[in-house]
Amino acid sequence: MQAVADRMITLLDRLEPEGNLNNKIERLVEGELQRRLTRYELTDRQLSRKYSCGFAEFKRNHRVAQAGYTFEVESDFWDWEMALDGIATSQEMLGTLAVKRDS
Secondary structure, X not given: OOXXXXXXXXXXXXXXXXXXXXXXXXXXHHHHHXXXXXXXXXHHHHHHHHHOOOHHHHHHOOHHHHOOOOHHHHHHHHHHHHHHHHHHHXXXXXXXXXXXXXX
């Protein structure tokens, strides 16, 4: 394993005073994953509210084409798709952390 720079260890100690280095890093990673998950879920909720449907229905009904491929609707489509992928990825990674913790 590659060494962690002393300055990073000092910062980790200030951010996470309890536990060993691995536990500190794990808590920071978990916190970041939770933050990202929250942001992705917010994007999903906002776009669901904006278009009064979920992404699957939005896509199935060809809403981008119906809107004439406007920048706003196309951008929303890609942001929404990225948010849903981010939700799945974040949940999977959080699950990996939970499994490790339970074993």
